[in-house]
Amino acid sequence: MDVTVTDLTKSFRRQRVLDGVNLDFGGGMLGLLGPNGAGKTTLMRLLTSVLRADSGTISIGRHDLGTRAGRAAVKRMLGYLPQHLELYPDLTAREFLDYMGLLKGVDSRRERRRQADELLERMELTLVARRRLGALSGGMRRRVGIAQALMGDPRLIVVDEPTAGLDPEERMRFRVLLAGLGEQRTVVLSTHILDDVAQTCPEVAVLAAGQVVYRGTTSGLTRAGEGRTFRLRTAGPQPVDTGLSVVSAVATGDGVDYRIVAEEPPAGAEKVAPTLEDGYTALMRDARAGFAGSAADLDAQV
Numbered sequence: 052m053d054v055t056v057t058d059l060t061k062s063f064r065r066q067r068v069l070d071g072v073n074l075d076f077g078g079g080m081l082g083l084l085g086p087n088g089a090g091k092t093t094l095m096r097l098l099t100s101v102l103r104a105d106s107g108t109i110s111i112g113r114h115d116l117g118t119r120a121g122r123a124a125v126k127r128m129l130g131y132l133p134q135h136l137e138l139y140p141d142l143t144a145r146e147f148l149d150y151m152g153l154l155k156g157v158d159s160r161r162e163r164r165r166q167a168d169e170l171l172e173r174m175e176l177t178l179v180a181r182r183r184l185g186a187l188s189g190g191m192r193r194r195v196g197i198a199q200a201l202m203g204d205p206r207l208i209v210v211d212e213p214t215a216g217l218d219p220e221e222r223m224r225f226r227v228l229l230a231g232l233g234e235q236r237t238v239v240l241s242t243h244i245l246d247d248v249a250q251t252c253p254e255v256a257v258l259a260a261g262q263v264v265y266r267g268t269t270s271g272l273t274r275a276g277e278g279r280t281f282r283l284r285t286a287g288p289q290p291v292d293t294g295l296s297v298v299s300a301v302a303t304g305d306g307v308d309y310r311i312v313a314e315e316p317p318a319g320a321e322k323v324a325p326t327l328e329d330g331y332t333a334l335m336r337d338a339r340a341g342f343a344g345s346a347a348d349l350d351a352q353v
């Protein structure tokens with residue numbers, strides 16, 4: 052399912068939240084990254100027609116979200132897991148999925164039952180299918196959230212921070228589920244957990260201050276940290292140079308291992324290969340300095 056976003060703007064009161072967003076993506080998984088307040092959720096709400104744009108266009112397949120007919124057509128091929136999904140605590144998982152199927156236009160009761168049973172099985176929820184949603188754990192509720200997004204067999208799936216607050220095992224399970232979905236569909240995954248993107252998304256877009264500051268491969272974003280990522284082992288105090296970004300600090304017992312992104316190596320530091328976190332940090336430094344690299348620039352660093 053090809054999605055094309057052109058010159059999209061959205062303001063709330065006088066605040067310009069999306070400021071001329073251009074973005075293309077097709078099948079597979081796209082990671083959507085960016086700092087708090089960058090506009091990721093707003094973009095997802097526009098993609099899912101929860102909100103309307105002030106200007107610009109979104110086309111999904113051959114449908115234009117600016118038209119009523121386009122929105123109606125897309126609704127049937129879309130699955131959305133919002134950041135905060137309200138589940139009806141008194142419904143069982145199976146009843147909730149049935150209800151969501153109905154809202155998505157799956158008119159046949161038998162077909163809704165078939166889809167719900169298949170999804171409950173796939174999300175490993177069969178054993179709790181008759182339990183009230185209010186009595187499920189956070190991880191189970193999140194899996195019910197993905198299951199409801201998948202009712203109606205959507206070709207485009209939009210998920211907003213699905214693994215926040217999950218324990219490591221649930222998170223891994225969730226990642227595997229998402230990666231499986233991306234095999235046959237288009238999945239947009241917004242998250243702050245870079246590891247989730249590194250593990251599941253071959254492609255990524257980064258929003259900052261309402262604009263796309265990177266669109267390209269995830270490995271290309273990692274390479275943005277190349278030549279600028281250093282490790283500094285010190286028993287002394289934290290390096291306090293304002294010109295560098297400390298990505299992590301690990302206490303080793305006889306000192307601290309700092310991972311640093313900077314244009315120049317701090318004294319005593321050794322250059323190391325970047326991770327996605329380092330590349331993202333380097334990109335954000337560039338974005339703040341006002342010379343963010345385009346996808347073409349970063350991908351050219353092969």
Ligand SMILES: Nc1ncnc2c1ncn2[C@@H]1O[C@H](COP(=O)(O)OP(=O)(O)OP(=O)(O)O)[C@@H](O)[C@H]1O
Nearest residue numbers: 063064066068085086087088089090091092093094
């Ligand atoms: N309905 C709304 N009314 C007013 N302001 C809003 C509304 N929705 C979002 N905003 C503002 O728009 C900006 C972008 O918010 P958005 O939730 O899209 O960012 P985000 O990138 O998803 O952030 P986070 O990573 O913190 O979830 C924020 O400053 C937010 O306060």
